[in-house]
Amino acid sequence: MELLKIVKKTSGLGELVIKPIEKRIAKELIVKNHYSHKWNDGGFGKYNFGIFKSSDEENCLGVAVYGYLKNPNARLFEHPNEKAWMSELNRMWISDELGKNAETVLIGASLKLIKKMDKDVVAVQSFADGRLGCGTIYKASNFKYFGYHNTLFLRNKRTGEVVHQQIFTNSTSTTGYLRANISYLLGDFETFSVKTYRYIYPLCKHFKFIKSKEQTYPEYEKGETPTQWVRNTTLIKDRCVKMVYELVSK
DSSP states (O other), X not given: OTTSOEEEEETTTEEEEEEEOOHHHHHHHHHHHSTTOOOOTTXXXXXXXXXXXXXXXXXOOEEEEEEOOSXXXXXXXXXXXXXXXXXXXXXXXXXXXXXTHHHHHHHHHHHHHHHHHOTTEEEEEEEEETTTOSOHHHHHTTOEEEEEEEEXXXXXXXXXXXXXXXXXXXXXXXXXXXXXXXXXXXXXXXXXXXXXXXXXXXXXXXXXXXXXXXXXXXXXXXXXXXXXXOOOHHHHHHHHHHHHHHHHHO
C-alpha cells in the first residue's frame, strides 16, 4: 500500500499525501465525521483513500470511499471489456484543518490510484445531495454531468433523524420495516424531496454511459422541498400486523 501513494504540492496547504487506507479506518472516520454518519457494509469501501500532511502521515485529515453501485447489476454503460465495472464514490469527508480546497486534490489523486489498482474499473459515479448543493466539486474535478432525479426523504419530527424513503418499502429487514412504518403511522415524520445530481468520471475512452445523455452543468442551487407522500395506510397496517404475527409465532 505504501508504494501506491501520490504526493501533491499545493500553494496554500503545503505538501499533501494521498494513499490507500484500511477499510476499518475509513469507516470510523466516515461514521464519526460525515454529515450522514452512515455506512453501508454491503456496498461501501472497496477502495479507500486518506489524505495527510506529509509532515504527519499518521493523522488522516480526510477520506474518499469508493464502492459498488446501489444496483451493481443495472445495465448503465457499454464497454468492450466484459469484466468492466463502474465504481461509486460513496462517501467523502475533509477535515476543517484542510478545508474545501483539499477535496479536488483528494478526488483527483484517488481516481489516479484506482486506475492503477484496478484496470477493470472504467468509470466512477457519484451523486451530489441537493441539500448541500448541486455538485460544484465534481465540476471542478472534471466529472461529466448526467442530470438529476428527485429523491424522497423523511425526517423524524421528534429526533430530527433523516431517512431514505426506501426503508419504508423494503421489508428485507423485518424489524427495520416495522419500526419505520409504525412511526410513520403515528405521524412522526415529515416528508421532503431533494434533487440528486449524477456525475460520472470516465477512466477509459471506451466507456459509454447509456442510461442518460450528458448535460451542461446545472446552475448553483441547494435546499429541500416539502412534499406529500400518498400511501395506503390500510395496507401498511395490514402488512405490519402480519409481520408481527409471524415474529410472535416463531
